[in-house]
Amino acid sequence: MTYLAMIFYQIVAPILVLLAIGAGLQKKFQFNLKAMSQLIAYCFMPVAVFLNIYETSIEMTVLGQVALFITIFIGSQMILSHYIAKLLGLETSESAVFKNSVVLINSGNYGIPVAQMVFATQPIGVAIQVILVIFQNVTTYTYGLYNLISATKSGAEIVKDFLKMPIVHALILGVLLNVFDIQIPQTFRIPLDHIAGGFVAVALITLGAQLSQIELKTMMNRTVFISCFTRLIVGPLAALLFIYLLKIDGVVAQSLLIASAFPTSRNSSSLALEYDVESNTAAQTVLFSTIVSCLTVTFVIYLSDVLFG
16 A cells, blocks of 8 residues: 555656646636647657657567557457447437547546656656557547547548647657667757656646636536546456457556556547537546546556556
């Protein structure tokens, strides 16, 4: 229990503090959240991703294991959420939001900061989380959009939008410089380090500011509860099963198990709001899953260390 408490106070509690700071600042100053999100998407996150990939060496066998796991895991969550929505008798619009809330995980603003804290001395743990972010972005703008707008965008448009994402360019550039062992001049490396160093704080403060806009009073309903249970409890259990079946171990297994426990992605709420599909339910699910994840993620981090540490 002491070790579990230590994980909470050293990893999860600091996240809560930053979320609270973001919420408090937003209530007082009413920041332009779209501008803050763009700052993260176009500056902080790409730089953090670039440096992590640039500094980390990943064997092709490990990369293959990770890709296979992610494909199986995301596929299983799609199937599971589909049948749970049918079992609950949800209407088409509510079913779409429910499925997105289970499948789309907050691997960016929440996942990468957690990974950087947990794997501070093991860069491969963070690199795996970066790969998961890429897969989640693809899932969001294909499966997630399809659920909400019945694929009104063509396949070519989706690919075009995906290729515009700065994080993709950062990933490719990081891989190229890593493979060819190209040194970054100090003139550029120093500011890049400063930006990457600020990513965790800025990402979590922004997430806290965004969550502060969601109303608490209407959050308590069946769909939200079942969604969060599926995302935060069933998701990690399924991930653990696949990790054992694929015979993954060590830091890779730890990173994948922890990544499976993150709360519902803010993107699921943003998409629902943009296309006016049960946006209140989507927002409430994001907030509730983020709050509850403080406990569940703490336990999963502890479990991952006991099983694979």
